[in-house]
Amino acid sequence: xxxxxxxxxxxxxxxxxxxxxxxxxxxxxxxxxxxxxxxxxxxxxxxxxxxxxxxxxxxxxxxxxxxxxxxxxxxxxxxxxxxxxxxxxxxxxxxxxxxxxxxxxxxxxxxxxx
Amino acid sequence: xxxxxxxxxxxxxxxxxxxxxxxxxxxxxxxxxxxxxxxxxxxxxxxxxxxxxxxxxxxxxxxxxxxxxxxxxxxxxxxxxxxxxxxxxxxxxxxxxxxxxxxxxxxxxxxxxx
Numbered sequence: 483x484x485x486x487x488x489x490x491x492x493x494x495x496x497x498x499x500x501x502x503x504x505x506x507x508x509x510x511x512x513x514x515x516x517x518x519x520x521x522x523x524x525x526x527x528x529x530x531x532x533x534x535x536x537x538x539x540x541x542x543x544x545x546x547x548x549x550x551x552x553x554x555x556x557x558x559x560x561x562x563x564x565x566x567x568x569x570x571x572x573x574x575x576x577x578x579x580x581x582x583x584x585x586x587x588x589x590x591x592x593x594x595x596x
Numbered sequence: 597x598x599x600x601x602x603x604x605x606x607x608x609x610x611x612x613x614x615x616x617x618x619x620x621x622x623x624x625x626x627x628x629x630x631x632x633x634x635x636x637x638x639x640x641x642x643x644x645x646x647x648x649x650x651x652x653x654x655x656x657x658x659x660x661x662x663x664x665x666x667x668x669x670x671x672x673x674x675x676x677x678x679x680x681x682x683x684x685x686x687x688x689x690x691x692x693x694x695x696x697x698x699x700x701x702x703x704x705x706x707x708x709x710x
Contacts, residue, residue, distance in 0.1 A: 486638075515697070524702035525684070540697075572638050576698075583646075583688070584629055585698060587638030 485509075488573050488588035495595050501560040503591050505573030513576040514556035515585070516540075516548065518569040525572065531556055563595045598623040600687055602701035609675055610709055617670045617704045619685035626688045628661055628668045629698065633682040675708045682706075 489504035507514065515530040517540075527540030529548040537548050545567060549557045556575075560567055570592050574585040601620045609615055619628070627646045631639035643652050645661035645668060652659045656679075658671040672679055682705050686698040 491636075522702070525700045527697065530697060574638075583627060583644040584641035585631075585639075585686075587631075587640070590636070590638050592636070 486573055486575050486586050486588040488571075488591050490591050491589060493591060493593045495560075495563050495593065497564060497595055499560075499563045499595075501563050501593070501595075503558040503560075503571055503573075503593070505556045505558070505588055506554055507556075507575040507586070508554065509575060509577065509586065510553065511575035511577050511586075512553070514550065515574045515576070516546075516556065516558045517572045517574065518542070518567075519572055519590075520569050528558065560593075565595050567593065568595045569593060598625075598687065598699050600685055600699055600701035602683075602685055602704050604704060605702070606705050606707075608707045608709065611676055612674050613708075615672050615675055615706070617683055617685075617706075618667070619669070619701050620667045621687065622666065623687075624665050625699075626665070628665075628688070629686045630659055630668070630670055631684040631686065633684060633703075635681075639682075639684055672706075675706075677708045677710050680706060680708050 486507045495501050513532050516528045517525045519525050526542050531537045531550040547559045570590050572590050573588040576585050603618045629644045630642045633639040643659045648663045648665045650661045656673045660669050682703045684703045685701045
Protein backbone atom coordinates (compact mmCIF):
# COMPACT_ATOMS: atom_id res chain seq x y z
CA UNK A 483 0.00 0.00 0.00
CA UNK A 484 1.52 3.31 -1.09
CA UNK A 485 2.10 5.80 1.65
CA UNK A 486 2.97 9.30 2.67
CA UNK A 487 4.15 9.26 6.27
CA UNK A 488 4.33 12.31 8.49
CA UNK A 489 6.58 11.90 11.48
CA UNK A 490 4.23 13.22 14.14
CA UNK A 491 0.44 13.29 14.51
CA UNK A 492 0.46 15.87 17.31
CA UNK A 493 3.09 18.40 18.36
CA UNK A 494 3.13 21.10 21.02
CA UNK A 495 5.90 23.68 20.73
CA UNK A 496 6.76 26.94 22.44
CA UNK A 497 6.85 30.32 20.75
CA UNK A 498 10.26 30.97 19.23
CA UNK A 499 11.26 27.31 18.88
CA UNK A 500 12.57 25.96 15.61
CA UNK A 501 10.20 23.20 14.47
CA UNK A 502 10.84 20.42 11.96
CA UNK A 503 8.00 18.54 10.29
CA UNK A 504 9.11 15.49 8.35
CA UNK A 505 7.39 13.78 5.44
CA UNK A 506 8.43 10.61 3.65
CA UNK A 507 6.81 8.96 0.60
CA UNK A 508 7.49 5.50 -0.80
CA UNK A 509 6.04 6.00 -4.31
CA UNK A 510 9.09 7.49 -6.06
CA UNK A 511 7.05 10.65 -6.75
CA UNK A 512 8.74 13.73 -8.13
CA UNK A 513 6.36 16.30 -6.69
CA UNK A 514 5.88 16.93 -2.98
CA UNK A 515 3.85 19.60 -1.22
CA UNK A 516 3.25 21.15 2.18
CA UNK A 517 -0.14 22.64 3.03
CA UNK A 518 -1.70 24.03 6.13
CA UNK A 519 -5.40 23.63 6.77
CA UNK A 520 -7.41 26.04 8.90
CA UNK A 521 -11.19 26.24 9.45
CA UNK A 522 -12.81 28.56 6.94
CA UNK A 523 -9.58 29.03 4.96
CA UNK A 524 -9.25 25.60 3.39
CA UNK A 525 -5.93 24.17 2.26
CA UNK A 526 -3.23 26.74 1.62
CA UNK A 527 -0.02 25.85 -0.16
CA UNK A 528 3.14 26.72 1.76
CA UNK A 529 5.92 25.24 -0.38
CA UNK A 530 6.34 22.57 -3.00
CA UNK A 531 9.17 20.72 -4.67
CA UNK A 532 9.24 19.08 -8.10
CA UNK A 533 12.71 17.58 -7.79
CA UNK A 534 15.48 16.91 -5.32
CA UNK A 535 17.02 20.14 -4.03
CA UNK A 536 14.37 22.15 -5.87
CA UNK A 537 11.77 24.21 -4.03
CA UNK A 538 9.13 26.72 -4.96
CA UNK A 539 7.13 29.11 -2.80
CA UNK A 540 3.43 28.55 -2.53
CA UNK A 541 0.82 31.04 -1.43
CA UNK A 542 1.93 31.51 2.19
CA UNK A 543 5.69 30.82 2.53
CA UNK A 544 6.44 33.51 5.13
CA UNK A 545 7.87 32.06 8.33
CA UNK A 546 8.57 28.69 6.73
CA UNK A 547 11.39 27.01 4.84
CA UNK A 548 11.78 23.55 3.32
CA UNK A 549 14.43 21.01 2.54
CA UNK A 550 14.50 18.21 -0.01
CA UNK A 551 17.84 16.44 0.05
CA UNK A 552 16.42 13.08 -1.05
CA UNK A 553 13.58 12.30 -3.42
CA UNK A 554 11.49 10.55 -0.80
CA UNK A 555 11.78 13.14 1.98
CA UNK A 556 10.42 16.67 2.17
CA UNK A 557 10.85 18.62 5.40
CA UNK A 558 9.02 21.74 6.54
CA UNK A 559 10.83 24.04 8.94
CA UNK A 560 9.27 26.71 11.09
CA UNK A 561 12.22 28.99 11.73
CA UNK A 562 10.77 30.61 14.86
CA UNK A 563 7.36 29.23 15.75
CA UNK A 564 4.58 31.68 16.46
CA UNK A 565 1.05 31.16 17.78
CA UNK A 566 -0.45 32.01 14.36
CA UNK A 567 1.29 28.93 12.99
CA UNK A 568 -0.93 26.69 15.10
CA UNK A 569 -2.62 24.58 12.44
CA UNK A 570 -3.04 21.22 10.77
CA UNK A 571 -0.10 20.58 8.42
CA UNK A 572 -0.56 18.21 5.51
CA UNK A 573 2.13 16.75 3.29
CA UNK A 574 1.27 15.33 -0.13
CA UNK A 575 3.04 13.79 -3.08
CA UNK A 576 2.15 13.41 -6.74
CA UNK A 577 3.71 11.56 -9.65
CA UNK A 578 4.93 13.26 -12.82
CA UNK A 579 2.23 14.67 -15.06
CA UNK A 580 0.28 13.67 -17.01
CA UNK A 581 0.24 10.19 -15.53
CA UNK A 582 0.05 11.20 -11.89
CA UNK A 583 -3.28 12.86 -11.36
CA UNK A 584 -4.07 12.60 -7.70
CA UNK A 585 -2.35 13.68 -4.56
CA UNK A 586 -1.57 11.16 -1.88
CA UNK A 587 -1.76 12.88 1.48
CA UNK A 588 -0.21 12.01 4.79
CA UNK A 589 -2.36 11.80 7.91
CA UNK A 590 -1.38 15.29 8.97
CA UNK A 591 0.41 16.88 11.90
CA UNK A 592 -1.67 18.91 14.34
CA UNK A 593 0.76 21.59 15.58
CA UNK A 594 -0.02 23.75 18.57
CA UNK A 595 2.30 26.66 19.38
CA UNK A 596 1.94 27.99 22.92
CA UNK B 597 -5.75 33.48 -10.37
CA UNK B 598 -7.80 30.34 -10.65
CA UNK B 599 -10.41 29.78 -7.92
CA UNK B 600 -12.80 26.98 -7.10
CA UNK B 601 -16.00 27.80 -5.25
CA UNK B 602 -17.73 24.97 -3.42
CA UNK B 603 -21.31 25.00 -2.23
CA UNK B 604 -22.85 24.46 0.14
CA UNK B 605 -20.23 25.03 2.82
CA UNK B 606 -22.15 22.92 5.37
CA UNK B 607 -24.77 20.23 4.89
CA UNK B 608 -26.58 18.29 7.60
CA UNK B 609 -29.02 15.62 6.46
CA UNK B 610 -30.76 12.46 7.65
CA UNK B 611 -29.69 8.99 6.62
CA UNK B 612 -31.33 7.96 3.35
CA UNK B 613 -31.56 11.44 1.84
CA UNK B 614 -29.92 12.47 -1.42
CA UNK B 615 -27.58 15.42 -1.79
CA UNK B 616 -25.50 17.31 -4.33
CA UNK B 617 -22.33 19.29 -3.80
CA UNK B 618 -21.15 21.81 -6.38
CA UNK B 619 -17.75 23.02 -7.43
CA UNK B 620 -17.63 26.03 -9.75
CA UNK B 621 -15.04 28.21 -11.41
CA UNK B 622 -14.72 30.79 -14.16
CA UNK B 623 -11.53 29.02 -15.27
CA UNK B 624 -11.05 25.92 -17.36
CA UNK B 625 -9.36 22.95 -15.73
CA UNK B 626 -7.60 20.11 -17.51
CA UNK B 627 -8.90 17.73 -14.85
CA UNK B 628 -10.78 17.88 -11.59
CA UNK B 629 -10.58 15.66 -8.55
CA UNK B 630 -12.74 14.98 -5.51
CA UNK B 631 -11.36 14.08 -2.10
CA UNK B 632 -12.97 13.08 1.20
CA UNK B 633 -11.36 13.94 4.50
CA UNK B 634 -12.34 12.49 7.86
CA UNK B 635 -11.59 14.35 11.10
CA UNK B 636 -7.92 14.16 12.07
CA UNK B 637 -6.88 12.53 8.81
CA UNK B 638 -5.54 13.65 5.44
CA UNK B 639 -7.80 13.88 2.37
CA UNK B 640 -8.24 10.72 0.32
CA UNK B 641 -8.73 10.82 -3.45
CA UNK B 642 -12.15 9.59 -4.57
CA UNK B 643 -12.13 10.25 -8.30
CA UNK B 644 -10.53 12.17 -11.15
CA UNK B 645 -12.58 13.47 -14.09
CA UNK B 646 -10.79 14.56 -17.22
CA UNK B 647 -13.16 14.88 -20.17
CA UNK B 648 -15.84 17.56 -20.43
CA UNK B 649 -19.24 15.99 -19.74
CA UNK B 650 -17.69 12.93 -18.12
CA UNK B 651 -19.71 11.07 -15.50
CA UNK B 652 -18.15 8.62 -13.07
CA UNK B 653 -19.85 6.48 -10.45
CA UNK B 654 -18.40 5.11 -7.26
CA UNK B 655 -21.12 3.02 -5.58
CA UNK B 656 -23.68 5.62 -4.37
CA UNK B 657 -21.51 8.58 -5.44
CA UNK B 658 -21.87 10.12 -8.90
CA UNK B 659 -19.36 12.67 -10.16
CA UNK B 660 -19.86 14.88 -13.19
CA UNK B 661 -17.48 17.21 -15.00
CA UNK B 662 -19.11 20.12 -16.81
CA UNK B 663 -19.05 20.26 -20.59
CA UNK B 664 -16.83 23.35 -20.51
CA UNK B 665 -14.57 21.83 -17.81
CA UNK B 666 -15.24 24.76 -15.47
CA UNK B 667 -17.44 23.00 -12.94
CA UNK B 668 -18.22 19.69 -11.33
CA UNK B 669 -20.79 18.11 -9.07
CA UNK B 670 -20.88 15.26 -6.60
CA UNK B 671 -24.23 13.56 -5.99
CA UNK B 672 -24.73 11.07 -3.16
CA UNK B 673 -27.75 8.79 -3.24
CA UNK B 674 -29.24 7.46 -0.01
CA UNK B 675 -26.59 8.99 2.22
CA UNK B 676 -25.28 6.95 5.15
CA UNK B 677 -23.53 8.05 8.36
CA UNK B 678 -20.28 6.66 6.91
CA UNK B 679 -20.46 9.37 4.23
CA UNK B 680 -19.87 12.02 6.91
CA UNK B 681 -16.76 14.08 6.24
CA UNK B 682 -15.27 17.05 4.43
CA UNK B 683 -15.54 16.85 0.64
CA UNK B 684 -12.95 18.79 -1.34
CA UNK B 685 -12.78 19.46 -5.04
CA UNK B 686 -9.43 20.25 -6.64
CA UNK B 687 -8.56 21.36 -10.13
CA UNK B 688 -5.53 20.96 -12.33
CA UNK B 689 -4.71 24.28 -13.87
CA UNK B 690 -2.22 25.10 -16.54
CA UNK B 691 0.38 22.33 -16.74
CA UNK B 692 3.07 24.72 -17.86
CA UNK B 693 2.68 27.11 -14.96
CA UNK B 694 1.44 24.97 -12.12
CA UNK B 695 4.31 22.48 -11.72
CA UNK B 696 1.82 19.89 -10.63
CA UNK B 697 -0.11 22.05 -8.18
CA UNK B 698 -3.78 21.50 -7.57
CA UNK B 699 -6.15 24.33 -6.74
CA UNK B 700 -8.49 23.35 -3.89
CA UNK B 701 -11.97 24.51 -3.02
CA UNK B 702 -12.65 25.26 0.65
CA UNK B 703 -14.73 22.14 1.08
CA UNK B 704 -18.23 21.01 1.98
CA UNK B 705 -18.68 19.63 5.47
CA UNK B 706 -21.28 16.87 5.33
CA UNK B 707 -22.97 15.38 8.39
CA UNK B 708 -25.31 12.43 7.94
CA UNK B 709 -27.39 11.65 11.01
CA UNK B 710 -28.73 8.15 11.69
